[in-house]
Amino acid sequence: QVHEIILFSFLQWVLTTWTNDECTAILKKCHEALPEGGKLIACEPVVPDTTDASTRTRALLENDIFV
Numbered sequence: 001q002v003h004e005i006i007l008f009s010f011l012q013w014v015l016t017t018w019t020n021d022e023c024t025a026i027l028k029k030c031h032e033a034l035p036e037g038g039k040l041i042a043c044e045p046v047v048p049d050t051t052d053a054s055t056r057t058r059a060l061l062e063n064d065i066f067v
Contacts, residue, residue, distance in 0.1 A: 012043040 011030070015023045030040050051057050 010041045010043070013045075015042065015044050 015026065018026065027040070027042075034040060048061075051061060
């Protein structure tokens with residue numbers, strides 16, 4: 001019987017408030033801490049850099065974040 005141990009780090013809504021350089025540093029540290037074959041799972045919203053200010057667009061973006 002084979003048992004597989006899965007080791008991973010899970011980030012949720014952690015990277016959204018950091019700069020790109022800070023996110024890179026955080027992810028590098030997470031990668032260094034993982035054992036061989038480990039996984040890093042990041043659950044973060046992806047939004048465009050710019051949008052229009054309409055109520056419709058805002059509602060669509062907010063809904064997309066929670067999918």
